[in-house]
Amino acid sequence: xxxxxxxxxxxxxxxxxxLTLRQSMAYGLKDTFSRLVRGRTPSxxxxxxxxxxxxxxxxxxxxxxxLGLVGVNGxxxxxxxxxxxxxxxxxxxxxxxxxxxxxxxxxxxxxxxLLTGRENVxxxxxxxxxxxxxxxDRLEEILAFADLGSFIDAPVKHYSSGMFVRLGFAxxxxxxxxxxxxxxxxxxxxxxxxxxxxxxxxxxxxRGTSIILVSHxxxxxxxxxxxxxxxxxxxxxxxxxxxxxxxxxxxQNAHGALxxxxxxxxxxxxxxxxxxxxxxYGGQKGGTGEVLVHDVAVLSLKNQAVQxxxxxxxxxxxxxxxxxxxxxxxSPLFRFTIDAVHYKYIASIDSLEQGLRLNTVPxxxxxxxxxxxxxxxxxxxxxxxxxxxQKGVDAHLFFWLNTASFQILQPTEKFLYSEANAVVYLGxxxxxxxxxxxxxxxxxxxxxxxxx
Amino acid sequence: MRSISELPVRVFSARIPxxxxxxxxxxxxxxxxxxxxxxxxxxxxxxxxxxxxKLLGLLWAFLGPxxxxxxxxxxxxxxxxxxGNLTMPYPLFLFVGMTLWGLFTSVITVISGGLLxxxxxxxxxxxxxxxxxLSGTANVLYLQLVNLVILLILFIFYGVVPSWWIxxxxxxxxxxxxxxxxxxxxxxxIAVMARDVTAMVTTVLNLVMFITxxxxxxxxxxxxxxxxxxxxxxxxxxxxxxxxxxxxxxESAPAFAVASIFxxxxxxxxxxxxxxxxxxxxxxx
Numbered sequence: 001x002x003x004x005x006x007x008x009x010x011x012x013x014x015x016x017x018x019l020t021l022r023q024s025m026a027y028g029l030k031d032t033f034s035r036l037v038r039g040r041t042p043s044x045x046x047x048x049x050x051x052x053x054x055x056x057x058x059x060x061x062x063x064x065x066x067l068g069l070v071g072v073n074g075x076x077x078x079x080x081x082x083x084x085x086x087x088x089x090x091x092x093x094x095x096x097x098x099x100x101x102x103x104x105x106x107x108x109x110x111x112x113x114l115l116t117g118r119e120n121v122x123x124x125x126x127x128x129x130x131x132x133x134x135x136x137d138r139l140e141e142i143l144a145f146a147d148l149g150s151f152i153d154a155p156v157k158h159y160s161s162g163m164f165v166r167l168g169f170a171x172x173x174x175x176x177x178x179x180x181x182x183x184x185x186x187x188x189x190x191x192x193x194x195x196x197x198x199x200x201x202x203x204x205x206x207r208g209t210s211i212i213l214v215s216h217x218x219x220x221x222x223x224x225x226x227x228x229x230x231x232x233x234x235x236x237x238x239x240x241x242x243x244x245x246x247x248x249x250x251x252q253n254a255h256g257a258l259x260x261x262x263x264x265x266x267x268x269x270x271x272x273x274x275x276x277x278x279x280x281y282g283g284q285k286g287g288t289g290e291v292l293v294h295d296v297a298v299l300s301l302k303n304q305a306v307q308x309x310x311x312x313x314x315x316x317x318x319x320x321x322x323x324x325x326x327x328x329x330x331s332p333l334f335r336f337t338i339d340a341v342h343y344k345y346i347a348s349i350d351s352l353e354q355g356l357r358l359n360t361v362p363x364x365x366x367x368x369x370x371x372x373x374x375x376x377x378x379x380x381x382x383x384x385x386x387x388x389x390q391k392g393v394d395a396h397l398f399f400w401l402n403t404a405s406f407q408i409l410q411p412t413e414k415f416l417y418s419e420a421n422a423v424v425y426l427g428x429x430x431x432x433x434x435x436x437x438x439x440x441x442x443x444x445x446x447x448x449x450x451x452x
Numbered sequence: 453m454r455s456i457s458e459l460p461v462r463v464f465s466a467r468i469p470x471x472x473x474x475x476x477x478x479x480x481x482x483x484x485x486x487x488x489x490x491x492x493x494x495x496x497x498x499x500x501x502x503x504x505x506k507l508l509g510l511l512w513a514f515l516g517p518x519x520x521x522x523x524x525x526x527x528x529x530x531x532x533x534x535x536g537n538l539t540m541p542y543p544l545f546l547f548v549g550m551t552l553w554g555l556f557t558s559v560i561t562v563i564s565g566g567l568l569x570x571x572x573x574x575x576x577x578x579x580x581x582x583x584x585x586l587s588g589t590a591n592v593l594y595l596q597l598v599n600l601v602i603l604l605i606l607f608i609f610y611g612v613v614p615s616w617w618i619x620x621x622x623x624x625x626x627x628x629x630x631x632x633x634x635x636x637x638x639x640x641x642i643a644v645m646a647r648d649v650t651a652m653v654t655t656v657l658n659l660v661m662f663i664t665x666x667x668x669x670x671x672x673x674x675x676x677x678x679x680x681x682x683x684x685x686x687x688x689x690x691x692x693x694x695x696x697x698x699x700x701x702x703e704s705a706p707a708f709a710v711a712s713i714f715x716x717x718x719x720x721x722x723x724x725x726x727x728x729x730x731x732x733x734x735x736x737x
Binding site: 007015016017024025029031032035036044083084086087088089091092093094095096097098099100101103105109110112114115119122123126127128131132155179180190229319 | 460462463464489492493497501574575578579642645731
């Protein structure tokens with residue numbers, strides 16, 4: 001077993017914080033006093049106004065393994081990192097750490113703006129635990145890594161933020177720790193520098209350094225980590241392989257967006273106490289009053305047309321609405337449109353387009369339903385809008401924005417990491433061939449330069 | 453890569469930092485010694501920064517005390533400062549007193565604000581907190597060295613020959629430093645929770661100066677005031693070394709010894725208190 005090769009073992013770590021400064025001050029003074037006088041800390045229960053920033057977090061990390069820490073803002077990632085770095089002491093549980101901890105949290109710590117880059121290397125190095133001689137020995141290496149040219153002798157206050165981080169990273173890079181903690185610093189510098197950072201981190205991993213990376217960038221976590229930990233409100237929501245955790249994280253984000261759209265819907269509906277329709281655009285709902293739509297639902301096809309909020313990747317669905325026709329309408333048409341989180345009207349499903357031709361519809365109640373057997377929406381959250389129009393009239397008889405929402409879950413058979421903003425998945429077949437001689441082949445073959 | 457068994461093991465847990473005063477004292481010595489380079493580097497950093505982009509540069513360190521001393525001399529010539537029968541020139545007497553008092557208060561101020569000044573480093577590095585707090589004293593000591601130089605100039609100016617005890621002067625101020633460190637360390641952790649504590653202490657210290665013979669010499673006319681002054685350990689810690697420098701004797705040597713012991717007890721308690729609470733500090737910053 002690899003059991004004896006762990007470098008970090010966290011068992012039931014918990015940490016509580018106060019919400020307001022006033023309470024924080026009062027509790028702080030009280031705790032200080034009780035420690036000094038009675039020599040013990042107060043109970044582990046929450047006092048009024050306190051919350052668990054971290055609760056019962058346990059995990060183990062082996063030598064050379066890397067862990068991606070994800071979660072929404074305030075889920076406890078930074079708190080956990082600070083506990084691992086020995087800055088916060090836990091309120092419950094314990095963490096055992098084997099080896100020297102390097103923290104890219106300390107990037108550029110102690111940099112004095114008036115000092116030159118070179119001078120600051122010594123300051124930052126000292127704070128990371130290096131003597132002057134250690135730094136003298138590695139100065140060339142550091143300067144080469146930072147690659148700041150003659151700016152190294154300019155005061156740091158004239159540096160761009162990118163240059164600042166490059167220098168900080170270069171100093172941290174030389175410390176070759178057994179455990180490295182990284183908090184959202186990889187997306188800096190130009191592409192060359194970013195690549196250099198990743199190369200360096202992979203080299204460290206191969207040598208046996210355990211890495212913990214906190215990031216909101218799924219790409220960064222995916223690039224570097226073997227394992228993942230999804231924190232939610234201070235607790236471990238999912239732990240496991242990096243794919244599983246990132247899937248859960250993406251689903252969680254999509255679910256958050258779904259909840260937001262639901263909340264907007266319900267708050268607007270609550271704000272309307274009359275059932276009159278506005279005959280202008282601009283609101284969430286409006287129309288001429290000839291026709292009303294009551295319920296719009298997303299139905300799962302798999303589960304005998306049950307109303308649902310989440311669909312599997314690629315899973316077919318149906319949209320259904322109850323329509324109340326007040327006065328007879330000549331050739332009405334029904335249109336569902338779909339919004340993604342960042343884009344409006346990414347899809348439109350129109351009854352006329354899809355071939356449903358209606359003659360005059362008399363007053364009464366009807367159900368309109370469209371079945372979509374295949375869909376290729378990317379995982380994420382989507383909003384459904386509904387409209388009733390009339391053939392020959394370029395105006396809405398009725399419109400209702402954000403009438404329903406649904407979420408497409410991450411697929412389990414493939415991992416879609418590449419582009420968070422994409423809304424449509426297009427399955428394709430890639431090929432990759434060398435271009436023979438100087439005859440260029442047309443089509444989709446990618447150019448490839450063989451390393452000689 | 454070293455094999456896993458060679459790696460140093462550290463445990464962070466919820467248990468209260470255990471230990472008695474002795475273990476706290478061992479720890480402080482150990483931590484300060486292993487991180488002495490950091491103290492030096494931070495001092496060098498602040499010192500260099502202080503000199504950058506300044507026309508007068510290093511002169512600034514001397515300018516303040518020189519103007520202070522000059523004003524004493526001027527007031528003395530003008531006849532305003534004339535505290536009666538002293539066997540030494542009053543400006544000299546005053547300068548020594550003010551230097552000692554300044555040392556005491558500035559150490560307290562610097563130490564008690566130490567964690568707040570370095571909050572960024574507390575939150576981002578794992579340098580021992582005591583190191584960060586103590587690093588501020590380097591600058592205070594440097595300024596005191598400057599003061600000593602100016603003191604020598606003043607001695608020459610007045611043609612006064614100090615006693616040989618002046619060589620012992622740096623040793624004589626150690627108890628005063630210890631007291632200031634002890635008080636400062638306790639205040640440092642409290643100041644993190646309640647930010648106005650340092651301001652309160654500065655105000656109180658201004659009042660304490662009046663019951664300490666800094667500006668005047670003992671004995672004073674008022675009986676009750678005299679008793680308060682006699683009970684104040686600072687009296688012996690400041691007036692003692694001063695008399696020794698000028699007169700070569702210290703009339704209240706036993707009291708100085710007792711006061712010194714008191715100072716080291718305060719220091720030990722201060723260090724212990726600091727270590728008991730320090731792990732709760734970062735989250736309040």
